[in-house]
Amino acid sequence: MIEIKGLVVRYKTVEFKFDDYKFKKNMISIISGRNGTGKTTLLKSLSSLIEYEGNIKVNGEITYNSQEPILFNRSTYENIVYPLRIRNLDLNLYKEKIDKYTRVLSIDHLLNENALKLSSGEKMKVSIIRSIIFNPDIVLLDEPTTHLDLESIVELTTLIKELKNELTFIIVSHNSSFVEELKDEEYRLGGNHVYS
Ligand SMILES: Nc1ncnc2c1ncn2[C@@H]1O[C@H](COP(=O)(O)OP(=O)(O)OP(=O)(O)O)[C@@H](O)[C@H]1O
Numbered sequence: 662m663i664e665i666k667g668l669v670v671r672y673k674t675v676e677f678k679f680d681d682y683k684f685k686k687n688m689i690s691i692i693s694g695r696n697g698t699g700k701t702t703l704l705k706s707l708s709s710l711i712e713y714e715g716n717i718k719v720n721g722e723i724t725y726n727s728q729e730p731i732l733f734n735r736s737t738y739e740n741i742v743y744p745l746r747i748r749n750l751d752l753n754l755y756k757e758k759i760d761k762y763t764r765v766l767s768i769d770h771l772l773n774e775n776a777l778k779l780s781s782g783e784k785m786k787v788s789i790i791r792s793i794i795f796n797p798d799i800v801l802l803d804e805p806t807t808h809l810d811l812e813s814i815v816e817l818t819t820l821i822k823e824l825k826n827e828l829t830f831i832i833v834s835h836n837s838s839f840v841e842e843l844k845d846e847e848y849r850l851g852g853n854h855v856y857s
């Protein structure tokens with residue numbers, strides 16, 4: 662669960678005021694709004710990546726998957742297990758999950774490839790798996806379908822639906838069929854930002 666109250670983010674020339682809202686547990690919440698309405702800004706403030714005023718109450722461990730994922734100069738496998746390594750978790754216990762997620766998203770053949778050589782869509786898939794592999798409570802996905810082909814979007818939809826009982830998803834997406842397939846709740850942005 663995440664609750665926002667009186668949340669305001671100020672940049673040099675623009676200020677965003679977000680309506681109070683409660684993102685519920687084990688729900689898929691979609692954040693919608695036109696370009697520049699502050700969707701990424703909201704996700705970054707929820708995951709404490711930027712400064713904000715007001716209150717954000719987060720129940721559980723949160724993970725943010727960027728619109729432009731950054732991968733390390735290591736294999737796909739090493740990128741995926743990074744969150745496990747830094748938590749000193751036993752990688753063997755996650756083998757099945759890694760196999761399953763990489764198979765569902767059709768990147769299982771790329772586990773030994775250098776992640777920097779992957780295509781944009783493949784990189785996004787690696788990044789998504791990396792952000793869910795360690796069982797976080799809340800997963801923020803910023804435009805996860807941007808570089809994905811139609812089949813991959815269906816695969817990602819299947820994976821998210823399967824994980825819905827264990828994880829809470831907050832997703833920014835402009836892809837209407839993806840949104841319709843997944844949406845439990847919608848938080849719409851627009852109108853509450855002022856340029857000076
Ligand atoms: N660090 C920053 N400094 C100054 N202005 C910023 C900063 N980050 C974002 N902005 C401005 O705030 C506005 C909202 O940006 P944001 O990335 O949150 O929009 P968005 O809704 O995610 O858009 P898109 O749909 O294009 O991804 C933009 O106009 C951008 O120029």
Ligand SMILES: [Mg+2]
Nearest residue numbers: 700701728803
């Ligand atoms: Mg954005």
